[in-house]
Every structure is written in C-alpha cells, then in structure tokens.
Amino acid sequence: MRFAVTMKRQPRLSPRSNKALRTVSIIGTGSYVPEKILTNADLSRMVDTSDEWITTRTGIKERRIAAKGEDTSDMAAKAARKAIEQAKISPKEIDLLLVATATPDMLFPATACFVQKKIGATNAACLDISAACAGFLFALEIAQQFITSHTHDTVLVIGAEKLTSITNWTDRNSCVLFGDGAGAAVLRHRGSAHGVISTHIGSDGQYTDILFMPGGGSRCPITRENVDMHLATIHMSGKEVYKQAVTAMLNAAKKALDQAGLSIEDIACVIPHQANLRIIEAIADRLGISSDKMFVNLDRYGNTSAAAVAIALDEANRSGRIKRGDYVLMVVFGGGLTWASTILEW
C-alpha cells in the first residue's frame, strides 16, 4: 500500500498557536567526510571487481572511510559545527536536533543525543529519523513543520552515516557502492520569501526486502552465527532497487514541482540522491533537464545514504553552484522504500 504525505506553503494558521504559518529558510550548511580514501583500485584488490566495472556501472571512483573509533556522531558533529558557524548562531539557540541515519552509534540512545553533547546544543530536543537514504529530506520536512507551526524556532538537521560499518566487504555487488560522511543544515524562520517552498515525502512498505539489514534488530539479534552469515550488513537486490529508484525519484520530483507551481525549466540545480550516475542521468533525461544542472559528487564519495544530499547541498552552497534566488530541487530515494523531494528558493 502506498502512503504519501504532501505539504505546501500556504497562508494557513497554526492549530497550536493560531498564528500565521511561517516560512522556513536554510541559514547555514556544513559537511564533513573522513580523510581516508578507498579507491576502485583498492577495492579490486579486495574483491573480484575493477575500476572499469565500477566506473561504467555506477560513476563512483572513490569513497571515504571513517577512521577507527570515528563514530557517526563524530562526523555529524563536525558537519554541524560548520553549519552553525555559517548560520552565525550559538549551539544553545538550537531547540530541535534531528539526525537522519541508518547507522546510529547505538540502537539507543539516539545519535542526536551524542551530537548534542559534542556540540553543546544544550537546549535542543533530540531524536533520530530512520528513513534510510531519504532520511535527510524526511528530517528537513519535520523541521519545517515544527518551525512553520511555531513549536520550535531553530532546528539543526543532520544526515550522517558510517555505512562502511555495515558493509559486507566480501559482496562485490554492494561493497563498491557505499561510503561514510555527514552533512548538516540549520533551519529557521526568516520572514522572507526565500526558503523551503515545496516538500513531498512518501513510502512503500511492499519493498522492505530489496534493501535492508536483516540482523542487529530485535527480530534477529546479533549472535556469532548471524555475524558469520553477514546478517548485520547491507542486503540489496541491485536491479530491483535501480528500477524502483528511477520511478520513485521521478514521481517525487514531479510532485514537488506541481505543488510549487514550477516547471523543470525554472530549476537552476537538481541535487539528487548520490547512488548511481546512471540513475541520475535517467532522471535528468525523463525530467527533461540537461545533465549539467544535476549536481554530482558521487564520483568522490560513493553513496553515503542519508548524508549524500546533505553533503551535496553544502558543496553546492559553498562552491557558489547555487546562488541566491535560484530554485533548487532535491530528490532522494532509499530503503523502505522511502522517497522525498524538496524545492528551495535559495
């Protein structure tokens, strides 16, 4: 069964405060990737693969690997500090802290609580969002709803992953795809037209078995046998995921455009989930937008799941690729299935 929630900026009243709903802007972004690089050539010495195969099938050339002892929350905190610095706020002004991740430091407490301690966001309520690779845009949607309805003012949204901790390094079908990193954004009511203008999130639980980690949860707790069977690692049906990804991202992009009353010609830059260059090209082709408007950094980082669009947004921002007044379309897809799209007026 398909389930989708769709929100659009409208001049409505907040049910909690009876005040006019507010517009929301991103006032700072940040990102962090670990220093250690694992190239396709390195991988070809670990499994039966080659730079040529990985490059032509995925576009990925290298990925980053977290250092020993470097946790998801460490990477999240580094990205967060940069976003906070750019936003020119104190961490104490943050009243809600969301971390989207499929690789939390622990099953509980929330990784967001570890980040809170590391960055000194002492006044924030903290929680994790579990929507796999779509998590950052799900968190952005939640942040926007809390700000719009006046319950919170300043929200820190982070996408952070240590996917290499759940990678099966003997499975050439999946181990070549993933990497580690984190991206962050500070959201706040701005009172100007700039900001989040259209969002869409959705899920389809029919496909929980095409991209998942069977072990490590309550259904299949960690045992020596389970670890030997690689159950606490990513399991993926690549071809099926590919097919669903193209359809879901295409539909999500169209929904966000429709709600914003924009056409694809209005979009200056598309920041898609960084999973596979062929998926990105297929979407560009079907949306009818030239490939040079698609932001791509997966060649350097691989698929960093919930961190991917967050890192890309920060790079697009800091490099000047997106400029004030530009319409930016972000569109993602992940295990669950989950998908989401957001249009920003930068």
Ligand SMILES: CC(C)(COP(=O)(O)OP(=O)(O)OC[C@H]1O[C@@H](n2cnc3c(N)ncnc32)[C@H](O)[C@@H]1OP(=O)(O)O)[C@@H](O)C(=O)NCCC(=O)NCCS
């Ligand atoms: C995984 C993916 C790159 C595989 O590409 P593909 O064109 O579908 O490749 P196939 O699965 O058809 O595999 C083709 C052959 O390459 C082999 N192969 C798979 N991985 C390989 C690798 N790393 N190196 C070399 N050969 C590999 C397969 O075993 C298969 O060999 P066979 O024909 O002898 O059986 C692609 O399906 C994909 O990107 N899917 C989406 C994955 C994704 O984005 N996941 C995260 C979503 S958030």
